[in-house]
Amino acid sequence: MTTTERTDGRAANELRPVTITRNWLDHAEGSVLVEFGGTRVLVAASVTEGVPRWRKGSGLGWVTAEYAMLPRATHTRSSRESVKGRIGGRTHEISRLIGRSLRACIDLGALGENMIEIDCDVLQADGGTRTAAITGAYVALADAVSWLRERGALASEPALTGSVAAVSVGIIDGQPRLDLPYEEDVRAETDMNVVATGDGNLVEVQGTAEGAPFSRTELDALLDLALAGCAELTAIQRAALEA
Amino acid sequence: MTTTERTDGRAANELRPVTITRNWLDHAEGSVLVEFGGTRVLVAASVTEGVPRWRKGSGLGWVTAEYAMLPRATHTRSSRESVKGRIGGRTHEISRLIGRSLRACIDLGALGENMIEIDCDVLQADGGTRTAAITGAYVALADAVSWLRERGALASEPALTGSVAAVSVGIIDGQPRLDLPYEEDVRAETDMNVVATGDGNLVEVQGTAEGAPFSRTELDALLDLALAGCAELTAIQRAALEA
Amino acid sequence: MTTTERTDGRAANELRPVTITRNWLDHAEGSVLVEFGGTRVLVAASVTEGVPRWRKGSGLGWVTAEYAMLPRATHTRSSRESVKGRIGGRTHEISRLIGRSLRACIDLGALGENMIEIDCDVLQADGGTRTAAITGAYVALADAVSWLRERGALASEPALTGSVAAVSVGIIDGQPRLDLPYEEDVRAETDMNVVATGDGNLVEVQGTAEGAPFSRTELDALLDLALAGCAELTAIQRAALEA
Amino acid sequence: MTTTERTDGRAANELRPVTITRNWLDHAEGSVLVEFGGTRVLVAASVTEGVPRWRKGSGLGWVTAEYAMLPRATHTRSSRESVKGRIGGRTHEISRLIGRSLRACIDLGALGENMIEIDCDVLQADGGTRTAAITGAYVALADAVSWLRERGALASEPALTGSVAAVSVGIIDGQPRLDLPYEEDVRAETDMNVVATGDGNLVEVQGTAEGAPFSRTELDALLDLALAGCAELTAIQRAALEA
Amino acid sequence: MTTTERTDGRAANELRPVTITRNWLDHAEGSVLVEFGGTRVLVAASVTEGVPRWRKGSGLGWVTAEYAMLPRATHTRSSRESVKGRIGGRTHEISRLIGRSLRACIDLGALGENMIEIDCDVLQADGGTRTAAITGAYVALADAVSWLRERGALASEPALTGSVAAVSVGIIDGQPRLDLPYEEDVRAETDMNVVATGDGNLVEVQGTAEGAPFSRTELDALLDLALAGCAELTAIQRAALEA
């Protein structure tokens, strides 16, 4: 890694301060306020015993997610999607990504016919909202699974087959960097979100050339950074769950 | 007031613990996390210099509000209005109430051609979300007005002609009570929301018989309770703004 | 009451001419054309034997209401909500108010598992459309209940536990006035809608400061006017039902 | 024509009682309550001086129409299109038909840059609602044109180039019949709506085989009936306008 | 017929080149690419064994149709109805017309409790898209019925009681013409779509005066042209089905 200056003084391979506050809500079966620097996401995991009609009798559970941003999470206010009467493409895309990522670490058979709905609401956005959401959502999911376990409602064990965490990486001024704040995100030539398991395998890799196309070598450097970042996040998740 | 027991041990004329945390967000011109017991509402006041086209050249500003609840603010999860593609009647009704209440304490001519949009998002609901929202929104509005004042963007002074606060009251088991939590709200025979100014006049009175109709005498008892409660909230608002 | 002149020559505590024409439609189980001066509302009560699925087996019936305005009910044409694809906040709010008001005078257990849907369509608007709608809707509801009674479809008696009527009041030029036409409504400093039972208790009180906040004394004067107006409307309803 | 009995005792070539009441509304520039037997349609013609932006400077006016039914116009209640959030195909189709029919009798250049919007709201439906709407709408349109004429707002004369009226015809039990009530409409093998000018030319012919296809001969018989019916309606319109 | 020149050199009573390509899709039970000159419509007939719930146990099948245009089917691009979130009136109207036309040639009892959905997607539009769609849809429907027949899934025979074909006719420069391309369609004074059975009876007649009203004589000339055109199309359909 180089010594190019980042505005917040971090090294290129350094995460922002990350905090995960469990049980932020009184009623949700799992809930977390997750912060990646100035990005704050409130995650609630809601358990419904039973599954939607189309899944009844399958013996399988279901995990789904919805992502949204409060209107003034950002520098300038955006209109509410409820008022516009439509969910935008970006919202849809991120909700689907979070859902897929969480389903990668749960055994839906072991979950039994239960449904877990994960709501990720961005209270403040400063880059990396989707990766903060996934990282926090794993912890809320784990708490929701514990809630089911305590009630003897799981079909078998282990319901969680591992953990998932996510981080953004990008190339700014030619330099690969970890965990981009908004200010770097808008300047990135290439932008990548990586979701990885606690044991270092890949769940999602989404890389996009914002400006010039990127080379295979650059892709490799970004993956290195991201996997190291995810390993750190895994440790933070573990610490939060053991607290 | 009688000595009938409330679940949380309060006297019939006692507010729940109320806290108002200013500047909860980094970017909004005014922002507040307001808590009435377990009810938590995040309020953001967003200033746009200039007004919508239909108001241009009028010399008048505009203040508007939107209210919403996160899906898991409540005991069981509700569907998102953005996903349903429609805003429900209750949401509409409360958004309009908040907007009207705030416009009662601002001189739109003094505000000049500026717009302030107030977003009230309920992070957790335990009764009285609309009254907590109004009470907190006044503080966020005052901060947004200060922001304009510091930039010399007000047309004249005073822009704020007073303050507003709001509280719910209701009759439970025949007893008039102040500031109902969810548990009392669902049991109330009569339910009333009162918005009052800092000098004790009325802005909105909305009383509803949930079960049997109520007498003029009961109405009077509820108004007494509510006006006293609003006076206490006014003092809490003032303290928060002076902090 | 003072002697200040009203444009239509009424005393401050005088209703406009009110007429209630029953059976205006051939097929509805109850129907009324109600007129408060130039305000004309067509009310239809539709009975469905049976209740929605979520209420089946409860032994309880249901009463609901929908309010709407024809596009040219007003001085200038408004767009249709069906064309806009959304129901506005005002429409929602009034529909909910009418429904709640009518449920205050019916015993849903005595109604048995039957549903009554009340449609209030404003053919011409000249102020007080929601209060005219409630006043007329009570009569249409009574006819729909009679229709069920004649078929032996009520679970017990009395299904109607009383009557409801509604009227608007407001302060214009400092003077409290009863039953505001459009022209007074737009000039009112304070505007209040009151729904009362036939025996003089309160079902809904909705008072709003349109300009300056109002004092407790002003509130009392408005309530006096409104309760007297509702008593007159109750007599007119009774006469219509006996005709 | 044969002697087969119609439920209401009419001859096969006889219209139902038709009444056209002008100025049913106080504010609309033209308004009519039109009745074809039990079918009652309230028509309002709203004039806006000026045209939509896309038509400005063309020197041409515009006439458009919207058709809708109140929920309880029919034997059993239908849901409101505003509540469903969508306009159905039938509503769209009829609105377009009414608009086209009216534009056939007006010279948009003579109308000048003015817009006339025609709202046809069915208060009660007993067959032939679209043809009653067109027949009444012509009269409301004529009144709206007079309103413009009185203000000197027409670009030239004559703005109305003729009149239009409409009627339904159909084959029931093998017999061609004029002006079908609901009961005949549902039983018709072939159903046709004809819009004709006051001088006996055709504006719209919409014939549909509901059951078996129909022959060219049957089509001719239906057209004979319809043109005779339209001639009678033209006389009724003229009488209404001269009243 | 006169000798007035048409841009494409056709006689007034001549069809454009018509081709019907069966089995254009691999999976649909019936599918056709139908071309009327530059107009190209892809028709797919989808069979579902079983009917919607509301029709179960009736012994009757159902045939329905949906019509749509690709955004760049036309000279200039139109917005997608899916993006606008609403289906336009024209789309609704044509979908309903196609469905009714096809149901005129099928015995829903013989079809048994099976559903056939016909999708008509206009890939390129050069006038007469609805009539090309109907003409092609009959062939796709016939293939879908054969598919059911081969599986022994028809309730009785014949399921198809005849064939339907459709063509547009219009008056251009005073001359009645058959099968209008876009360029003639926009200039037509009168425009008519006729759907006829293979044995020369009428299913739908929809004639519209675009400019001046049309006489009974003109209507007769148009019907003559259209019925002759439909007879030709019937022969082309038969040839396609025998290929």
Add this chain to the structure above:
Amino acid sequence: MTTTERTDGRAANELRPVTITRNWLDHAEGSVLVEFGGTRVLVAASVTEGVPRWRKGSGLGWVTAEYAMLPRATHTRSSRESVKGRIGGRTHEISRLIGRSLRACIDLGALGENMIEIDCDVLQADGGTRTAAITGAYVALADAVSWLRERGALASEPALTGSVAAVSVGIIDGQPRLDLPYEEDVRAETDMNVVATGDGNLVEVQGTAEGAPFSRTELDALLDLALAGCAELTAIQRAALEA
């Protein structure tokens, strides 16, 4: 690469037969029917001289894309998004991907203030619809740029800075394979879409673990396959453009 059998007999690193038919539509400035085996996508590029208001005066052009599927493109019919009134998440996601990919090979400054809208409509789907769409869309885009060039409407040259092509890869039964048909797509453990430039750099990499997470080694093998596939597609595009 191994010798495991693919249903269609291809080698693991072999593309399906790919054809690109230019000028499939008469009016679009660029249009292509692209086929990857059974997958057929109709692509239309529509040029508008000028840009949306928010971009005026910037000197920059704009390229955007919309993706959709005909209802019967798939094995069983899906509902139309226009009828549902909402665009699904998958549609949104793919439309955005196509737009971003195309913007990676065009210089928006050289394009000048012109807009190119790319419509990708899937006529038949057999896996890889988004990658076929991108590959075909590049050719349609190139034709649209030529259309502008011929009119002297480009601001500078070269407007196209390279080419883009896309292909799907996945791991089936442990084996990395190129260009998955539907049947392999549903069985893939890992699924990746890669968009690359003609000179072998990366524009988008979207890899998803459908079952178990994938290792860095597997990612590498998939990238090798995909880049080789894109090189072949680049040659096919070039040949099509030279034809």
